[in-house]
Amino acid sequence: MTSRRFVQLDVFADRPGAGNPLAVVFDAEGMDDDTMQAIARWTRLPETTFVFPPTSAEADYRIRMFSPRREVPFAGHPSVGTAHALLEAGRIAPRDGLLVQEGIAGLLPLRVLGDGTARTIAVRTPRASVLETTERGDPRLRHVLDGLLPGRLPPVLMDGGRRWWLAELADERTLRSATPDWDAIGLLAESTESMGLCVFARADAGSGHDLAVRAWVGAPARFEDAASGAANATLAAWLATRDALPGADGRYRASQGREVGYDATLELQVDTDGEIWSGGHAVSVVHGEIGW
Numbered sequence: 001m002t003s004r005r006f007v008q009l010d011v012f013a014d015r016p017g018a019g020n021p022l023a024v025v026f027d028a029e030g031m032d033d034d035t036m037q038a039i040a041r042w043t044r045l046p047e048t049t050f051v052f053p054p055t056s057a058e059a060d061y062r063i064r065m066f067s068p069r070r071e072v073p074f075a076g077h078p079s080v081g082t083a084h085a086l087l088e089a090g091r092i093a094p095r096d097g098l099l100v101q102e103g104i105a106g107l108l109p110l111r112v113l114g115d116g117t118a119r120t121i122a123v124r125t126p127r128a129s130v131l132e133t134t135e136r137g138d139p140r141l142r143h144v145l146d147g148l149l150p151g152r153l154p155p156v157l158m159d160g161g162r163r164w165w166l167a168e169l170a171d172e173r174t175l176r177s178a179t180p181d182w183d184a185i186g187l188l189a190e191s192t193e194s195m196g197l198c199v200f201a202r203a204d205a206g207s208g209h210d211l212a213v214r215a216w217v218g219a220p221a222r223f224e225d226a227a228s229g230a231a232n233a234t235l236a237a238w239l240a241t242r243d244a245l246p247g248a249d250g251r252y253r254a255s256q257g258r259e260v261g262y263d264a265t266l267e268l269q270v271d272t273d274g275e276i277w278s279g280g281h282a283v284s285v286v287h288g289e290i291g292w
Contacts, residue, residue, distance in 0.1 A: 008286035040066035059102035074105035076229015084282035122279025128160030128237035143184035160234035163194035189218025210246035227264030
């Protein structure tokens with residue numbers, strides 16, 4: 001049995017219990033796929049990441065991400081959380097405010113602003129593209145959106161490494177009071193090879209955020225995501241294509257997770273090159289070692 005450093009943290013939040021949970025295993029050399037999958041299944045968190053030395057001279061570290069069921073090529077909250085854990089441990093340091101993560105999705109830069117509890121980290125997400133736009137009456141979406149007042153933009157299927165259906169709702173109250181039809185969402189995800197449905201609405205005035213977001217995962221498991229950096233980045237790409245970004249200078253805040261007991265805030269930016277940065281705060285909750 002080998003002991004390795006282990007951190008559990010909350011991502012997209014500045015206090016314990018508010019963000020999306022993540023486990024990080026340091027010094028993962030020697031672990032095979034079955035071992036990493038077994039640990040991710042054991043933690044029962046949305047994702048567990050494993051840190052390796054980089055194979056590219058451009059990268060600061062290499063990462064592999066596992067959900068309890070399978071390896072994940074890219075996700076936002078594991079990227080931000082792993083960078084936070086490594087910075088906190090003094091394992092890496094930004095160069096000109098940037099880190100480079102190596103993984104299945106390639107080399108991805110992360111922007112680091114501030115220090116300590118004020119630190120925010122944002123990952124530049126893989127490019128997302130529109131696969132198809134459709135109408136609310138589309139048979140694939142009819143039962144998923146039944147009873148929900150629509151917003152201005154049409155439903156769309158986007159691919160940003162993971163496929164998401166996106167649908168705007170009329171207002172924040174409609175979004176927060178919605179009850180997902182899990183059978184319909186599961187069928188939608190399976191029939192379109194997508195994660196499921198991400199619904200969003202313009203925020204109420206004075207709320208402290210610009211959008212409210214809910215992400216309903218339909219396959220392989222069925223659950224509501226506490227805070228998804230990748231889904232929000234895909235949404236930002238869609239809003240950018242329709243010239244519908246909230247906020248100013250391509251920057252805005254999204255609230256996610258309140259309906260499932262969390263209170264995450266994600267900070268999004270569409271830069272002048274059209275790249276999407278998804279990030280926010282992170283806070284470590286558990287420090288220790290894992291023996292496996």
